[in-house]
Amino acid sequence: MSALLKLSGLIDRINLLVGKLTMWLVLGAVLISAGNAIVRKVFNMSSNALLEIQWYLFAAVFMLGVGYTLLHNAHVRIDFISSRLSKRTNAIIDVLGIIAFIxxxxxxxxxxxxxxxxxxxxSGEMSQNAGGLVRWPVYLLMPVGFSILLVQSVSELIKRVAFLAGHRSEPFTFNEEKSEEQKLAEELAREAEQVQLKAK
Known part of the structure; x- marks a missing residue:
């Protein structure tokens, strides 16, 4: 199990790096989008290549960031149910979901x-739009993105099994932190309860 946990740690570090690099693609997409809009409005010019690179970057953010999302346990869950279950039960559900679905x-x-x-x-497939881009880079995002998801799901499976076997204290590497709004709402709820208790 120790060797598997080391492998899991290596996968996590790689996806942490990929995720952080992917965040820069958001900035790139915003700058290109803003530049394209300014050029179109000021100079009455437009570029299909710049428009398509925005789509490519947008696709890259989602496809390359999927492992980072799973690593941070930020994927979609039914929180209403999972928050009421024990860590052990959630870990068992995760193991079954990873093996059966992901x-x-x-x-x-x-x-x-x-x-x-x-x-x-x-074939050197190109966009059908005039001045558009070559298509294979965006198609490559699909197998690469799902490979990233596959490898990270193996890491998550190792961590859940290690937790269930007693080799880890937590099933996740990163636990979801509460937002400032959630913390404030909980604090206000506690204060309201104390006021009600004093009133009684």
Whole structure:
């Protein structure tokens, strides 16, 4: 289990780096979008290439950031239910979900998207828009993104199993922190309870 936890730690570090680098793509997309809008309004010029690179960057943020999201336990959950369950029960649900859904889905989508990328790469497929971009880089995001998800899901599986076996105190690497608004709401609720108790 020690070797598997080291592997999990390595995967986590890689996806942490990929996630942080991916955040810069958001800035790139915003700057290109703003620049494109300014050029269009001021000089009455437009570029399909600049428009398409925005879409590429937007797609890259989601596809390359998926492992980072899973690492931070920030994926969609039914919080109303999961918050009422124990860590152990949630870990068991996660193990079943990873094995039954995430890993098979990732493998299927890698298998389906790789030929799409390869065909576009070999043929040199271009955008149908005038001055548009070559298509294979955006197609490559699909198998790469699902590979990232697959590898991170293996890391999460290792951590959940290690937690269930008593080798870790927590099932997650990062626990979701409460926002300032949530903390304030909880504090106000506690104060309201104290006022009610004093009134009685």
């Amino acid at each position: 890993i098979p889905l990732s493998l299927i989508l890698i298998n389906l998207s790789w030929p799409l990328f390869y065909k576009a790469y070999v």
